[in-house]
Amino acid sequence: MAPATLEKEDKARDAAFNKAMHGNSAKAKGGISAMFSKGADAKKAAVDEYFKHWDNKPAENETAEERAARTAEYATLTRHYYNLATDLYEYGWGQSFHFCRFSAGEPFYQAIARHEHYLAHSIGIKEGMKVLDVGCGVGGPAREIAKFTGCHVTGLNNNDYQIDRATHYAEKEGLSKQLAFVKGDFMQMSFPENTFDAVYAIEATVHAPTLEGIYSQIFRVLKPGGVFGVYEWLMTDEYDNNNLHHREIRLGIEQGDGISNMCKVSEALDAMHAAGFELLRHEDLADRDDHSPWYWPLSGELKYIQTLGDVFTIVRMTKWGRAIAHNLAGLLETVGIAPAGTKKTADSLALAADCLVAGGREKLFTPMYLMIGRKPEA
Numbered sequence: 001m002a003p004a005t006l007e008k009e010d011k012a013r014d015a016a017f018n019k020a021m022h023g024n025s026a027k028a029k030g031g032i033s034a035m036f037s038k039g040a041d042a043k044k045a046a047v048d049e050y051f052k053h054w055d056n057k058p059a060e061n062e063t064a065e066e067r068a069a070r071t072a073e074y075a076t077l078t079r080h081y082y083n084l085a086t087d088l089y090e091y092g093w094g095q096s097f098h099f100c101r102f103s104a105g106e107p108f109y110q111a112i113a114r115h116e117h118y119l120a121h122s123i124g125i126k127e128g129m130k131v132l133d134v135g136c137g138v139g140g141p142a143r144e145i146a147k148f149t150g151c152h153v154t155g156l157n158n159n160d161y162q163i164d165r166a167t168h169y170a171e172k173e174g175l176s177k178q179l180a181f182v183k184g185d186f187m188q189m190s191f192p193e194n195t196f197d198a199v200y201a202i203e204a205t206v207h208a209p210t211l212e213g214i215y216s217q218i219f220r221v222l223k224p225g226g227v228f229g230v231y232e233w234l235m236t237d238e239y240d241n242n243n244l245h246h247r248e249i250r251l252g253i254e255q256g257d258g259i260s261n262m263c264k265v266s267e268a269l270d271a272m273h274a275a276g277f278e279l280l281r282h283e284d285l286a287d288r289d290d291h292s293p294w295y296w297p298l299s300g301e302l303k304y305i306q307t308l309g310d311v312f313t314i315v316r317m318t319k320w321g322r323a324i325a326h327n328l329a330g331l332l333e334t335v336g337i338a339p340a341g342t343k344k345t346a347d348s349l350a351l352a353a354d355c356l357v358a359g360g361r362e363k364l365f366t367p368m369y370l371m372i373g374r375k376p377e378a
């Protein structure tokens with residue numbers, strides 16, 4: 001694929017937008033309380049800017065031009081996606097925005113942390129190392145990995161609100177010495193070359209316009225001999241773009257998750273090699289014989305309930321649970337308590353959930369394709 005044209009960065013514009021939309025809500029206690037104090041005009045602008053790429057663009061006649069338009073605006077698209085989705089993510093998932101594997105009876109947050117430890121262990125993060133987290137969200141994984149290993153993590157993120165939330169949580173937990181959060185487009189990193197001992201990315205580089213582009217940036221900032229580990233979102237090689245059902249699943253995941261151009265496993269492996277990495281390991285962890293599949297919390301299926309805490313997780317994703325939550329969001333919007341766009345965002349996340357579950361069940365999609373690559377010494 002031809003190299004992507006990069007979007008021009010404008011940090012002052014983004015900071016002003018962040019202030020207009022989120023005000024002081026980055027300091028709110030949780031996702032729900034943050035959700036109700038947004039700037040209405042700015043939120044409407046984020047909704048319009050994001051959904052212009054998806055509304056009235058069905059999978060049956062998806063065009064190369066539509067995909068190209070999304071890819072050309074990858075940074076704006078992703079930034080506005082997270083302007084809209086971050087509070088809902090925190091309310092419904094916590095502060096680590098990723099999936100994970102589940103063993104028998106394993107509580108949700110324990111499984112999430114184990115997935116982070118596994119990556120940190122797999123790339124050999126040690127005390128005192130300088131580590132980069134590419135696309136760090138609100139810093140859940142960075143905090144966990146800093147505590148688990150004793151390393152220093154720099155989190156890179158293109159969304160000011162998430163940076164503010166991540167910084168707030170780090171201060172609250174007394175971890176500011178081990179963590180730094182930097183705003184920037186990961187396709188044009190400002191770090192000098194050979195800066196980091198290790199780099200990881202957890203379900204974030206899928207937002208890049210090309211995988212070769214983002215992996216090349218990571219390669220550049222990694223020290224020679226340093227290791228990069230990623231949990232990548234990919235369509236499996238079973239995915240057939242000429243099959244409408246497959247395409248609907250891929251497009252639903254892209255729309256509901258702020259992705260301009262999701263690739264297949266084979267393309268990701270090629271991208272690692274093209275960026276210069278020596279590929280040490282690659283494996284689809286979704287193929288392991290686990291007790292419960294990674295997508296169970298989104299499935300709404302009662303059979304997956306193992307602990308008391310799982311009851312709410314499952315019930316809210318059932319047909320009735322969703323109907324109640326989404327109609328309530330609509331009602332709160334109508335009476336002016338919730339800002340316009342809240343229901344539209346919730347509906348889009350529900351589409352994402354359905355397509356993620358379908359993609360996982362049918363083995364067309366994985367959110368945990370593990371790749372580990374080393375930057376050669378010479």
Ligand SMILES: CC(C)=CCC[C@@H](C)[C@H]1CC[C@H]2C3=C(CC[C@]12C)[C@@]1(C)CC[C@H](O)C[C@@H]1CC3
Nearest residue numbers: 088089092093097098203204257349350352353
């Ligand atoms: C977008 C990428 C690359 C990664 C994020 C992965 C997950 C953390 C999210 C994917 C779909 C999200 C949904 C929710 C939380 C975060 C995700 C699982 C909700 C459960 C949040 C609460 C809403 O009511 C329903 C959402 C469904 C989708």
